[in-house]
Amino acid sequence: MALAFLTCLVSIFFGIKIFNANENYLITELNEVDKLYYSDVADVPALSYYAAMITLPFLLGMLIFEIVIFKKAAMKKVKNIAVSLMIALLIILVVDVLTLSNSVFFDFSQWGFVWICLGLLVLAGNGISFVMRTGEKV
Numbered sequence: 001m002a003l004a005f006l007t008c009l010v011s012i013f014f015g016i017k018i019f020n021a022n023e024n025y026l027i028t029e030l031n032e033v034d035k036l037y038y039s040d041v042a043d044v045p046a047l048s049y050y051a052a053m054i055t056l057p058f059l060l061g062m063l064i065f066e067i068v069i070f071k072k073a074a075m076k077k078v079k080n081i082a083v084s085l086m087i088a089l090l091i092i093l094v095v096d097v098l099t100l101s102n103s104v105f106f107d108f109s110q111w112g113f114v115w116i117c118l119g120l121l122v123l124a125g126n127g128i129s130f131v132m133r134t135g136e137k138v
Contacts, residue, residue, distance in 0.1 A: 001123055001126045001127060001130070003058045003061050003062045004058075004062060004119050004120075004123035005123055006058055007058045007092075007115065007119045008115070008116055008120055008123065010051065010054050010058070011055065011112055011116045011119060012116060014047055014048075014051035014108055014112065015108060015109070015112040015116065018044050018048065018051075018107070018108050018109045018112070019109055021043060044107060044109065045103040045104045045107070046103070047108065048099055048103040048107055048109075049099065049100065049103040051099070051108050051115075052096045052097075052099035052103070052108075053100065055092075055096060055115060056093075059089060059092055059096060062089055063086065063089045063090070063093070066082050066085050066086045066089060067086070070082040070083065070086070075132060075133070077132060081132075082129065084125065085122050085125045085129075088118045088121050088122055088125075089118075089122060092114060092115055092118050095111050095115070096115075099111060
């Protein structure tokens, strides 16, 4: 759950930076008067690449933990939750690898919602799985 939470936080951080860069590039003079400094629009592909690079170890760690949960769980419901979360993590990993390979086309401002939404799904799924496992006999 902690890795999913960190992934969501990193995704939200980079999503806000990239959103501000895309939205505020036309009013840079007004932003300088107000002392508001945003990333440049030309930095969006680099920021997308950094977001994908930073979240990659978290995603791999979550995938490994889901495989361990799948193998160790005795309850069929917990195994089903683990399988569905592995599918969600594989979707995020595919988008992550595609962003690493082409950060211009797979802009985080468009594809970052995959990280955030599916990351929240993994967070909630692991919470439900944890609650279900507390009643499981060891």
